[in-house]
Structures are given as C-alpha cells and as structure tokens.
Amino acid sequence: MPPPSDEPLADDTLEQLRAVSVATVTMQLLKRGLRHTFIQGSRPLNPQHARFAAEAYTLRTVPMREDLGTLAVLADPEYPQRKAIEACPPGQVLVCDSRGEQRAGMLGDILTTRLMVRGVAAFVTDGPMRDAAAVAAIEFPTFCTGSAAPASLAAHFAVAVQEPIACGGVAVFPGDVLVGDPDGVCVIPRGIADDVARTAGEQELMEEFILERVRDGAPVPGTYPPNEATLKAFEAWRRDRT
Amino acid sequence: MPPPSDEPLADDTLEQLRAVSVATVTMQLLKRGLRHTFIQGSRPLNPQHARFAAEAYTLRTVPMREDLGTLAVLADPEYPQRKAIEACPPGQVLVCDSRGEQRAGMLGDILTTRLMVRGVAAFVTDGPMRDAAAVAAIEFPTFCTGSAAPASLAAHFAVAVQEPIACGGVAVFPGDVLVGDPDGVCVIPRGIADDVARTAGEQELMEEFILERVRDGAPVPGTYPPNEATLKAFEAWRRDRT
Amino acid sequence: MPPPSDEPLADDTLEQLRAVSVATVTMQLLKRGLRHTFIQGSRPLNPQHARFAAEAYTLRTVPMREDLGTLAVLADPEYPQRKAIEACPPGQVLVCDSRGEQRAGMLGDILTTRLMVRGVAAFVTDGPMRDAAAVAAIEFPTFCTGSAAPASLAAHFAVAVQEPIACGGVAVFPGDVLVGDPDGVCVIPRGIADDVARTAGEQELMEEFILERVRDGAPVPGTYPPNEATLKAFEAWRRDRT
Amino acid sequence: MPPPSDEPLADDTLEQLRAVSVATVTMQLLKRGLRHTFIQGSRPLNPQHARFAAEAYTLRTVPMREDLGTLAVLADPEYPQRKAIEACPPGQVLVCDSRGEQRAGMLGDILTTRLMVRGVAAFVTDGPMRDAAAVAAIEFPTFCTGSAAPASLAAHFAVAVQEPIACGGVAVFPGDVLVGDPDGVCVIPRGIADDVARTAGEQELMEEFILERVRDGAPVPGTYPPNEATLKAFEAWRRDRT
Amino acid sequence: MPPPSDEPLADDTLEQLRAVSVATVTMQLLKRGLRHTFIQGSRPLNPQHARFAAEAYTLRTVPMREDLGTLAVLADPEYPQRKAIEACPPGQVLVCDSRGEQRAGMLGDILTTRLMVRGVAAFVTDGPMRDAAAVAAIEFPTFCTGSAAPASLAAHFAVAVQEPIACGGVAVFPGDVLVGDPDGVCVIPRGIADDVARTAGEQELMEEFILERVRDGAPVPGTYPPNEATLKAFEAWRRDRT
Amino acid sequence: MPPPSDEPLADDTLEQLRAVSVATVTMQLLKRGLRHTFIQGSRPLNPQHARFAAEAYTLRTVPMREDLGTLAVLADPEYPQRKAIEACPPGQVLVCDSRGEQRAGMLGDILTTRLMVRGVAAFVTDGPMRDAAAVAAIEFPTFCTGSAAPASLAAHFAVAVQEPIACGGVAVFPGDVLVGDPDGVCVIPRGIADDVARTAGEQELMEEFILERVRDGAPVPGTYPPNEATLKAFEAWRRDRT
DSSP, rough: OOOOOOOOOTTTTHHHHHOOHHHHHHHHHHHTTOOOOOOHHHHHHHGGGOEEEEEEEEEEEEEEEETTTGGGGGGGSSSSSHHHHHOOOSSSSEEOOOOOSSSSOHHHHHHHHHHHHOOOOOOESSBBBBSSHHHTTTOEEEEESSBBOSSSTTEEEEESSSSSEEEEEEEOOTTEEEEETEEEEEEEOOGGGGHHHHHHHHHHHHHHHHHHHHTTTTSTTTTTTTOOHHHHHHHHHHHHHH | OOOOOOOOTTTTTTHHHHTTTTHHHHHHHHTTOOOOBOOOOOEEEEEEGEEEEEEEEEEEEEOOOOTTOOOGGGGOOSSSSHHHHHHHHHEEEEEEOOTTSSSSOOOHHHHHHHHHHHHHOOEESSSSSHHHHHTTTSSSOOEEEEEEOOGGGGGGGEESSSSSSSEEEEEEEEEEEEEEHHHHHHHHGGHHHHHHHHHHHHHHHHHHHHHHHHHOOOOOOOOTOHHHHHHHHHHHHHHHOO | OOOOOOOOOOOTHHHHHHHHHHHHHHHHHHHTOOOBOTTOEEEEGGGOOOOEEEEEEEEEEEEETTTTTGGGGGGGGSHHHHHHHHSTTTTSSSEEOOOOOOOSSSOHHHHHHHHHHHHEEEEESSOSSSSSHHOOOOOSSEEEEEEOOOOOTTTTEEESSSSOEETTTTOOOOEEEEEEEEEEEEEEEEHHHHHHHHHHHHHHHHHHHHHHHHHHTTSSTTTTTHHHHHHHHHHHHHHHOO | OOOOOOOOTTTTHHHHHTTSSSHHHHHHHHHOOOOBBBTTTTTEEEEEGOOEEEEEEEEEEOOOOTTTTTTGGOOOTHHHHHHHHSSSTTTTTTOOOOOOOOSOOOOOHHHHHHHHTTOOEEEESSSOOSHHHHTTSSSEEEOOOHHHHHHHGEEEEEESSSOOOETTTEEOOOOOOOEEEETTEEEEOGGGGGHHHHHHHHHHHHHHHHHHHTTTOOOTTTTTTTTTHHHHHHHHHHHHOO | OOOOOOOOOOTTTHOOOOHHHHHHHHHHHHHHTOOOOTTTTTEEEEEGGGGGGEEEEEEEEEOOTTTTTOOGGGGGGHHHHHHHOOOOOOSSSEEEEOOTOOOOSSOOOOHHHHHHHHHHOOEEEEBBBBSSSHHTTTSEEEEEEBBBBOHHHTTEEEESSSEEEETTTEEETTOOEEEEEEEEEEEGGGHHHHHHOOOOOOOOHHHHHHHHHHHOOOTTTTTTTTOOHHHHHHHHHHHHHO | OOOOOOOOTTHHHHHHHSSSHHHHHHHHHTTOOOOOOTTOOOOOOGGGGEEEEEEEEEEEEEETTTTTOOOGGGGOOSSHHHHHHHHHHTTTEEEEEEOOOSSSSSSOOHHHHHHHHHHHEEEESSOOHHHHHHHTTTOOOEEEBBBOOOOOOTTTTEEEEEEEETTTTTOOOOOOOOEEETEEEEOGGGGHHHHHHHHHHHHHHHHHHHHHHHTOOOOOOTTTTOOOOHHHHHHHHHHHOH
C-alpha cells in the first residue's frame, strides 16, 4: 500500500477545519476530483456535540466467529478494541469499521467515557452504539448509525489498529484528517489537508455573504455561484467586516 | 402519457387538506382503491415545520456522469436544478427525485432559503439534504431521508422540470396535490383532490370524536369503526360543538 | 413446537428487569450463549417513554391481499389486529410482526390510546406507526421503525394472536419476557428470565462502579472487565453504599 | 382470520393451470384487482422441472434461537419441519417461509428426495436450499432463491404446519392454489381458482395466436391487445385448428 | 439539460465495438475519468445472444398508480411502452428504466418478438422480464435482472420516450452508445464513442497477446500492464500476424 | 489479534475435505457451535469447477479513492492485488474481500489464468468478476457474486496480503481451511480442520446410506437422523461395501 503522507499538518489546519462545515469540505474535495469522501450512514448521536476535526487513529474488525469472540478476550489489554481505547492519542479521532453491521453496538458508555477522559477528539463508526442515550449525554462527538444493545462481541472481532480501513463506504488511512458536523463525517487525504483547510475557509466566507444576499431577496442566478458583480460586492463586504 | 387533470382546484381544497393528517388522507385514498400514494422514506427535517398542502412542481434527475456533472453547470440559469428554484410558483411544492440515492444532498441552506423567500410551500425529495441542521432551522417544510454533506453534483444530474417523476416509490405528476405532516408526504391525483379534501375533513372530525371516547374508556369494537350507536352519538356531539 | 415454559415468573423478576438496561440484559444472554435476542430496527418513538419489562402477547400478520384486506374486516371484533387490542392482558406487552415492511403503519393514535387506557405495558413492532407524532405524545412505550401514514390494511393482514412470531429478526414466543429502553427491545426466553433478572442487577451495579472509576481516570485494563483488585474495591464500595 | 374457501376445486382446474404460464395467471389475477400474488425471488433450481399447479400445504418458521434450535429437535417426528415432510398430502405443494433469510438452506437432497418419493407436487420457499446441485438433479419442482450449505437449524426454527404464511412478500393460505413455471410461482386464492383456470386457458390460446401474427410481421397496435379485426381473425384461426 | 452530442458516429464505430468486450470498454472509459458507466444488475437472459453495440432509444417509466395503470392503456398506440416497441429504429437498442423494481416484468415474449422482427438491436432494462424462458429462446439480446411473471402494469406506468433516463444506476441519454456482452452492458457518451471504439480495439489486441504470454507462464509483473520489453514483443507479434 | 493456529494440517485432511460436501462441513461446524462459517453470496462461476479444499491466502481491499486508485499502481509489483497473484502459494486458495461491492470485477481472465498456471487451488471473493464468461471457461474454481465489467480499480484499492479479512459476512484468517462445492464456500478454523475432516467423512458415508434408504421409501422419522435400528443397518451396509 502506498504510504499515506506522514508530513506534519500545518499548525492551523485543524483549527481552520473546525470552523467550516462538512458540506464545504466535500465541495473542496469534489473540486479536486474526489467524489468518495463522505462516510455513509454515520450521524452524530448528539448534534450538539458534532463538530470536530482531527487525525484518524483506526481500529479494524472482522465478523465474529464463536471460537474467537469469547468474553475472555475483553480482559486482554492487547485485544485491539481495548488497546485502541488506551492508545489513540489525545486530540485524534478513533475510527472503527463496523462493516455496516447493525446487530451490535461498537462501544457503550464506559468505553466512550474513557475516550473522553483521555482527551480523544471523537469516535466514528459505520454501525451502532450501545447505551446510546447515555453516550449521547457525554460531551464528546460520537458518530454512528444509531443504537443496538448487544455488545460488539456479538457481531465483531477486532483484529488490528492503525491499518487502512473501510468505513461507511470510504477509505480511511491512519493520519487522514476527519471533519465532523451535524451532517456527518468526511475524510480528507492527509496530503491535501492543509490546502483544503485554506480554501474551505474562503468558500465558507463567500457562502456566508451569499446567504445574506439570498435572505435579502437576491435570485440564485448570478449570486450562487457568484458572477463578477457579486464577486466585486463580496470583496467590498469582506473589507467592511474587518 | 395521459394528461393529468388540469382543472383548477376548488377554492378551499388546499386549506381543508392543511387541516387534516396524512394518515387521514391515505385512508381516503385507500377507500378509492389507491394503495401507492405515500412517499417512502421522506420525513420532515423539522417536525415543527411539516404541515403543508400544495400543488406539485417537479424536478427530475438522472445519475451523475463525470462528463456532465461539472461545477460549470451550476452557473447556467437553465440548469434544471437551478431553474426549478426560481421557477417553482409561490404556493406550490417543489418535488425532486433523488432515486433513493443517499450519497449526496439535493439542496443546502442557500437554495432552501431562496425557496422560502420566494414563497414556495415546501420541498420534498427521496434523498438527503446538505447542511441539514441549518436547513432544519429555516421556517420552511423540508422532507427528505436525512443528511449528506456532498453536493448534489456528486451523485445527480438534473435533466428537466415539470415532467412526471418517481419519488419514494410513488408517481408524482405536475399538478398533483401533495400533503405533508410529521408522518411524511402523500400524493393525491389532481382529479380527485377536491373530493378527497371534503371527505377527509369528515373523517378527521369523526376520529376526533372517537379518540375522545377511547380516552374515556370505550372499547374498540363498536367505536372504531363506529357502529350505529356510535354514529348517532357522533351526530349529537357534532351538533353540540357548533 | 416445543412449548415455551409457562411457569410463573418470580415475583420481582419484572421489577428487577425494569431497573437494568437492555445492553446489560443482552450481555447476560450472550453469557448464556444467546446471540439473537435483540429486535433489529425497532426504537422508541419517544425515548422518554422507553423503559419497560413485560410478558409478550403476540399478534401475527401476513402480507395484504386485495381480496382479504377490505375495510370491512376492521369492524369484525374477531379480526386479530382488533382482537389483540382488547385481549392483551394489562401489564403485558403487545408484540406484532410487520415483517420489515415499511409502507404502512401498524397502529395509529386511537388504538395506541386504547392500549394505554387498558393498562397494557408497551407496544413493539418491526415496522412503522401512523400518526407517529401523536402516538409519541402518549405516555406509553411504543417501539417501531419510524412513521408511515398508510393504515395497516394497505400492507398487512392480521391472522392470529398468541402464536410464535418473528420480530426484527428474532423469535418471540407468547410469554417470553421483553425488556425495552432507549436502545431498543430484547427478548428473554421465559424459562431463564428469573435467572437473567438476578444476574443483570449484579452486572448493572458493577458497571455503575466501573463507570465511576473510569470517570475518575482509571484505565480500561484491569477495570473493565475488573481484575481482582478492582473486584475487591467494588466489594468495599458496595458495602459503603448500604 | 376469515377462513379461506374450503370448497373442493373443479375437477380439471389443476390440469388447466398446468397448461398455462404464470405470466398468464398473474394477468388474470390483475384483471380481478389482485396485484400481490407473485412470490418474489423464488426461482426453479432446475427450469426443466418447473411446471406445476397444486394446493398449498404450509410450513411456518421463526428465526433460530440457540436454546431452541438444537440438533435434538431433528429427531422429533413432531418437529414441524420433519412433520411437514411426512404429512404434506401427495399432489399438494409444500410451501415454507424462509423470511427472506439467505444464510441457511431450508432442505437438502435427503428431505427433497422423500417429498418426491411421497408424490408431493413441488417445494417452494423464499430462501435457499442446501446441496442445491443434487436437489436440482431430482425430477421434482423446487423453487428457492439459490443455494446455501448451512442446515436450516442455523437460521430457522419451524413452529407450525397449515397456518397462513408470508412467502416472498405474498400471503399463502392452506388450500390456495400455487402455479409454477420457469418465471417463478404465483398464488391463486382458492375461492377463485376454478374461474381463473378457465379464463387463463382462453388467454393463453389468444396469445398463441397473437405471437404467431407478430412473428409474421403484425404491428403491436391492433394486435396486442387485439382489436375487433384481430378478434375476428382469432375466431377463424381457432375454428380452423379444431 | 445540455444536449448530448448528435453528431453522426464514424462508419465503423459500432462494428469495432461489437468486436471488443465490455470489460475493455469500461477500462477505456475509466482512462477518460468515467467511473459510472456500467449498468448495475442487468445481465443477458441468454449469454449466447449477448453481444451488441448500438445507439440508445430510451423509454421512461414511473411507479404504477391504480388510477393510471388500467388495462385500457395497453390498447392506446400512444401509450409510451407500446409506442417505443414500434418507434425504436432498427439497429438501435431500446433501453428502459425499471427503477430497480423486481415485482413485474417489463416485456414478455410477444413484445420482444416484435422488437426482433423489426430489427431492433437489443433490449436493456434494470428490472426483470416476463416469460423469461421463452424470451431467452428468441435470437435477440435481452438484458435484465431475471424473471417476474406479473405484467409491467402491475408496477410501472410508462411516461415518455427519448428522454434521458436512469438505468441500473447510470445515466443513459438518447443517442448514447451501449455495448453488451455476457458481463452486462455499459454506456459510452455519444461524443466520445468514436474515440473509445478505436482505442478499445488496440487494447483488446494487446490483451490477446498478454493472455497468450500468461498462458505460456509469464509472470504478471512486466507483462500486465506491459513494460517496454513486453511492448516490443507485442509489436513483433503484431507484425507477424498480418 | 490472537494468532490463528499455525500447526501443520494432518496429511490427508485436505484430501478428505475434497471428498465431502460443504453442506456436510457446515453441519460439522454447527455441531461444534460455529454458526457463521458460510461465505454469503459467493457461488462458483462454473459449477463443473467448484470442488476444492485448501488453506487460505488472503488479500484485503478498501474502497477506491480517486487519489489512490490510479492506473499507475497496476504496474507496481508491490501493489497488493498484483503481489497476491504471484505470491499465493500453489495449492492454496486466494481469498479477497470485495466488501459486498457489486460495481466492479475483482479479477478478469488474464489474472485468473495466471493463478491457474501457478497451481493456485481456487479464487474466492464476495463481489463479481470481469470477463466472467471467459473466466468460467478456465479449469479453475472461481467463486464470486456474478459479473461486472469495470476493473477493480473502479471501486477497490488493495492494501495488504495475509491479514484477517471479512468475506461474505464471515471472518477468514490466513491459514484457515476453505472448502468449496456448487453450494458455495465455507471456512474451517485451522485449529479444528483435522478433526472436522475426519467426522465429515463419517457423516457423508452415513448420508449416502440414508439417501439410499429414502429413495427406497423409508420415512424420515427413524431414518434421518438415524435411530438405533437404522444405525445397526448402517453398520451392516458399511461392512458389506468393503
């Protein structure tokens, strides 16, 4: 596998990305020819705790098999699901593939609380969570497909951390940058995250201006996307704000 | 295609339909032999802004193809998605087929705001919306399957307005009457909308009476559906209210 | 079919089960080798009214056929859907298979109100409800897959009560014990309900203790699952509370 | 449940139905307002052994639960799956619901051979078969969704015979008449089977004539459906053949 | 909608495309950045009659509604489904959207025979056919998702010909070039069909050479894709054949 | 991840497994409590070339992303898809996860031919193949979900070999034993393969005897499963054959 970029991100990339919407980020990715970056089906359990931008720490699973998925594995600190909880660096987002499986919850309130206490930025998966009401009450962004009470062992067996995974139909490599908001989560390939962050901020400012105009009665043609007159008006508006 | 009725609706049809539930309307349609009238999977983003009744203005799409779905088309006022936003008459509902596709949002907050400013009655589709939290905050009924951040061009290419479309597994012809509430949206063939509106009001009144009775302890048999004694009691109750 | 146990439940079994989460109950069932006990896709319409534990009274349906599903059947008190509403004993939960069908709502506000008035414990199905906003406002636990306005006759024909059914991918026998909370509903085979109730209470207490520890900064290894030191601390904590 | 008709069928009904296609039968049912009669997803394992018409003997299942689905039940002659194999009357078709479940095969070559030896007319289910290649080699119509090696106990628990069931999205009542050909299987409500058989034969003859005409170059309009001139030509053709 | 190219195709484009596989054509399209060109789920009923290349004539449908889908419409020569059968020019392929609906067959043996008699090149849809065994016996390429006996009116209502449609998840515009083989059908945007045809022939020749080498024991690296040495060997092989 | 057993298999284990059906093997696994061992949806392209038993060599993929899935990677001998083709040891089966994705074929005739030439035992995936008709003509067991012409790069990006994978809803670890026949493929955890092979042979012999009896008119009860009398007759039959 071609190694994903491991260059450090620019200092303000994550901060910039926290200030823009996922809709804006996916538009920036589409402009660069990337159409498969939005994690399908994963939504914030609590839309009040949805906004984050962070580097990905990955956890990978395969389907449960009765000979492997015994309760004993949970006591093994090297069992990858438990290991990921302790090893995901503060400030990063733990992303886990549930392979679309809806019959078991990946984490419950105890493990999610541990992530929050450790300063992890968010948790993202393409399956459900257990104790979902309790998890939603934690001040911590959790993205999933809903709730299912059975423990992860009922359907999953964790096999590794920090490998590329499939999540919600898109690829996630360790170190990719994930951005979340109430719409869901998208993945920015690490190598272009700095550039996306910069242009996303520009786009967001423009859309704020456009939305103002539309509220004031401007028609869509000429406004969105902006023609030359609108661009000129935008530049004036921008100068006025500062 | 047999032309849908283009007779004007009776003056109070839409007003009557705004006062009844979609459950009531679908029962009236079932009584007329119509079993396929409820748009599958489309729900109000904000249940507080769900109730509407309006004539349908349709927008049709096909799957995106990389040679067609370039960002340049968005600047073309004749691109049907943009055209529909400006051309849907005030008081009508804009209905758009997403062909069940969940990977891209059909509209975001800017275009939805424009619809609201223009006095359009509602927006209905069988796919997701972008910026769904922002759209939900607009005082405007929006029905969809949830949220997805990517722009419509990531998955759709709009091809026409005012053609018959498939939406959520049911047919919608321009001029059909759509009724929405928190349960979702159903489609009344235009030619029977006046008649449905009148009988729906009758049924709703009856059900208000029945619900009162059931709250007071009446058993279901004889009450719902009503037998002769209950019908007589209903007539009395009805006289008393006026 | 092997008769399900019809031994009476221990006096406090249902009360104990109302005090624990569905996540806890499914873990107890997994420990006994039962991996298929959580009803897929069914969630409380109102998470504030989700918690219940009760014996199952079942209603079974088959797909609608136009010759059978006429409106006339609704007036027949022996039509199983209507019969179930009047016959489900107070304190029991009415469980109905919708066979995953999403096009029609199984009950609306009138029949749900009748169940509440009669003292039924809850209603559970693997399809949608009609008038879902009105039903959610009733103080009564209702579990379903969402809302659909068409009446049940548009898609279902009820054929029997008190037979084993499939609901959300799991078997439900009359007399099995169902437990619900915001995560959803699980099924306990009647013969082991007393035992599950007792051990579930133990587990819940332990998890309360563990969650406290994790909030205070304890790492997962050694804490969850607990090692000997944690178990000793738990015993001390337990003594202190009483 | 309203009892299905239990009047005996006319003597030649089944024979007439064996001579017509399922496409023809479903058209006759559509003319009588019945749109939900074709079992979805079930196809003949061997298209050479697909044609049958017979009264339905039903077998009903629910999802497997580990406490019930033990291998011991297979030795119990009263276990409904085994009972059905011995009790389905010769000349009738055994129909079994697999609830769309694709993970286990309902029967294998031993039980299918027993059905054939006993003179049963056919086997129909909406899930897969085991040993499907061996089953396909038996001279016996078997309709299913494909092959899956695991035994039925891996996913199903049989609960009753001769109850109404759901199969492939349609209702099947004991005594309904099923007709199969390479397209699949449809269900005729018993009460109208005699009438459908008679008119289906008429339609089939007409379509044989129409197909001949179309092969000879006749355009569709006026031919299919036939106008008066074509009807007259049909009557002449019919007289000539006899 | 941006008009698809209506330039005439080069004289030998269709002939060249009939000589190459769909796998080759999709690779040529991928090289031009087109990833969404293969019609999902549609396979030849008879793999012996699968190979074709032709310009698309389109037929569009919406879901059946009981008030529209009466048997009477079939007698109307202007009903689009019947009109398409007579109007699709010889040598072109009739493509029809079934919107993924599996409950009804789009055409049966009579209408398919008419297409064959009229010299139409093929029929393609993303739903099933009726009388599928009889249709498979006609010497005419028919691509569909399988068999379903009910007539199209049970699920579809045809609304137009020669409009852009969605078929199997991809866009088809009138005049696009469709190519079929046992793998299925892909769509070439008309404007690039000449160019694709030319390079596809080149690729096919190269792959014939590579396959020969691999059969003789050549390893994949250096052979597929070819390195300079292999390219040189290919040129020699090519000269030798002529 | 707990290391799968890497003990060598007994000498005749694979040979014994080649002589039994997958139905028999899954029954042996069910007797050992393993219910999730059959790869869902994967069938032999050519039922004449379906029977194999071999150790698994795994290839893992994630969803395509436009920045990674360029045609250039195919020339890299270290690209895992190409590497697996050359590195899978003769006599082993190459198993690859397609994550259920149906839009692209994992291999075509060139790479499959290379596997055959190299003496690989079989190829198994849970998605489609390209050039499926050509692949079916190769004397080599290929299991997949059907055909799709687009190259794997249109939907997949290969990331590793010899890691645990999910395939058709079940876990496959490197070194597990896979067995295929016309029904499909099942996975035997390596550590129990010797034992399963031995008892599977026993079961198969018994079923051969039972099938003979059933053909001769024996009823199911007492025969299948066998009671003491049948077991005694089996022992006699067995002695007689040798």
